[in-house]
Amino acid sequence: xxKLNRNDSCWCGxxxxxxxxHMEQDKYLEKLSEQYGYKIPRDIIKSQxxxxxxxxxxxxxxxxxxxxxxxxxxxxxxxxxxxWVHEYTVSHGAYPAPLGYHGFPKSTCVSIxxxxxxxxxxxxxxxxxxxxxxxxxxCILDGYYGDSNRTFLMGxxxxxxxxxxxxxxxxxxxxxxxxxxxxxxxxxxxxxxxFATSKGYSVVYDYGGHGVGNEFHEEPFVPHIGQKGEGMxxxxxxxxxxxxxxxxxxxxxxxxxxxxxxxxxxxxLSAQWEHTILVTEDGYEILT
Numbered sequence: 001x002x003k004l005n006r007n008d009s010c011w012c013g014x015x016x017x018x019x020x021x022h023m024e025q026d027k028y029l030e031k032l033s034e035q036y037g038y039k040i041p042r043d044i045i046k047s048q049x050x051x052x053x054x055x056x057x058x059x060x061x062x063x064x065x066x067x068x069x070x071x072x073x074x075x076x077x078x079x080x081x082x083x084w085v086h087e088y089t090v091s092h093g094a095y096p097a098p099l100g101y102h103g104f105p106k107s108t109c110v111s112i113x114x115x116x117x118x119x120x121x122x123x124x125x126x127x128x129x130x131x132x133x134x135x136x137x138x139c140i141l142d143g144y145y146g147d148s149n150r151t152f153l154m155g156x157x158x159x160x161x162x163x164x165x166x167x168x169x170x171x172x173x174x175x176x177x178x179x180x181x182x183x184x185x186x187x188x189x190x191x192x193x194x195f196a197t198s199k200g201y202s203v204v205y206d207y208g209g210h211g212v213g214n215e216f217h218e219e220p221f222v223p224h225i226g227q228k229g230e231g232m233x234x235x236x237x238x239x240x241x242x243x244x245x246x247x248x249x250x251x252x253x254x255x256x257x258x259x260x261x262x263x264x265x266x267x268x269l270s271a272q273w274e275h276t277i278l279v280t281e282d283g284y285e286i287l288t
Contacts, residue, residue: 012047036233041219044211045237050144051278054213054239057094057139058146058276058287064088064137065150065288074129074155078110081135082121089139097138097145097216104260109136109149116245116253116262116270117207129155132165134272138216147212147241148288149274160248161269167199168246168271175224175242179277179284183234189226192244204245204270206253207262212276213239236281243274 004011010021022042029040046054067088072081086107089096096107104120111119111134112127119134127133136149151165171192178187196203209222220232224244249268256263264270278285 012043014047032233032235038232040232040235043214044219045235046213046239046278047237050213051237051239053142053144054146054276054278055287056146057141057144058148060089060092060094060141061137061139061146061148061276062288063092064139065135065148068135068137069150069152072127072133072135072152072154074127074131076127077123078112078119078121078125078127078133079123081110082106082108085135085137089137092141094139094141097140097147098136101216110134111136111261111270111272113269114264114267116204116247116264117272118260118262120258120260127154130157130161131155132157132161132269132271136272136274138212144214145212145216146288147216147274147276149243149272151271151273161271163199164201164246164248164269165271167196167201168244169273171196171203171224171244171246172242172273172275175244176275176277176284176286179234179242179279180282181234181236181279184226184229184231185220185222185234186226186230187228188242189223189231190228193225196244196246202247202249202251204247204251204253206251207245209241209243209274211238211240234279236279238279239276239287241274241276243272245270245272 004018006019010018099107110121131154134151138147175188175192211218249266252265253262276287
């Protein structure tokens with residue numbers, strides 16, 4: 001994109017002159033890019049208008065997951081869960097982001113036991129006693145995206161499954177606690193990996209968190225393994241997901257023939273929790 005002059009219309013579409021909108025922020029990001037040795041995309045920082053829109057979409061996503069948590073039970077199909085999510089989403093003036101995304105056929109992902117992520121709901125898959133079931137919801141409300149997931153314990157869950165799910169939830173909490181301005185993505189991944197491995201589990205590296213808000217998947221990629229002080233720095237106004245996938249066995253995954261469903265390579269259990277996060281001036285805000 002050509003360099004803008006002070007009196008040009010801002011690139012963000014606000015209608016304001018560049019000097020009254022993003023010019024100072026762009027100069028700041030250019031300085032940081034030179035300091036850290038990599039280019040920080042200028043649209044990675046959300047405007048206040050965008051943040052308010054993302055916050056509302058995230059609130060609806062949370063509401064949808066609350067609804068699922070109240071209803072989900074042993075004996076229903078994963079397609080039933082999909083119907084709940086779809087109907088609740090559209091009845092509240094939103095659209096389910098997964099539906100049609102690169103050809104994904106359903107409105108939510110439902111991943112059971114050894115399925116790491118992207119499980120496709122269907123009528124034949126019935127939730128059984130002892131299952132751990134992840135439901136991943138992303139809605140689009142007024143053009144903004146909110147992304148979150150939870151893993152539910154179904155009936156008489158084994159001690160090992162219960163511990164894995166609790167560890168995954170704790171990994172999410174520990175990762176989020178690393179978020180503040182001028183920390184790095186590596187700080188998040190390091191903390192998650194340290195805790196998971198201390199509990200005897202592994203962290204999936206094939207998939208990770210991502211920028212979200214104006215689009216379903218934006219920069220940056222958020223790895224759940226890493227080194228302190230490495231990777232992109234965190235800046236106020238960034239919105240992204242933290243969503244560690246924690247495996248009972250090896251971290252490697254395999255994608256099934258449907259080209260979506262990712263399972264653990266050793267067929268052992270996997271659990272995941274996810275939130276959309278806003279980096280604030282002094283820390284973070286959990287939007288979902």
